[in-house]
Amino acid sequence: MRFINRQTIAAFLLGSALVAGAGAFAVDHRMGMQAMHAGDPAAHADHVLKHLYAELDASENQKAKIDPLVKQAMQDLQPLHQQLHAAHSKALQTLTETGMDRAAMEASRLQLMQLADQASKRVVQLIADVGEVLTPAQRQKLAEHLGKMHGAMRHPG
DSSP states (O other), rough: OSSHHHHHHHHHHHHHHHHHHHHHOOHHHHHHHHHHSSHHHHHHHHHHHHHHHHTOOOOOOHHHHHHHHHHHHHHHHHHHHHHHHHHHHHHHHHHHSOOOOOOHHHHHHHHHHHHHHHHHHHHHHHHHHHHHSSSSHHHHHHHHHHHHHHHHHHOOO
């Protein structure tokens, strides 16, 4: 039984990737998640933003405006990430318990969906905030990049 569907997973992973670096470049899904968990998230975000800035040809003024937006989003999303991890562990634990507690499974699913929704809203806020800093041409480049990133997450190589 699945607790959350593929679209929810893809949305959360896209949000995590965006927060980790505002969608700088698509990487293999497994490597991307390992990088976010293995090291310093702020250092990873700085690395990813560096590539994003180069791809968008961002000015120093734009960088100075975008950096704090991404850092604040990371701070806002970190507790949600931790809560999601805990909820996922709890959901998996439900499967190992004696007897099938369908009510507990449904409660876990609802909690996961609520956390994914909160994260998704915060990521959309970040994208809108960053979009206000970018020129229309840069927003187009970002949209194209996010489209590629979404495709890479849906079809990991």
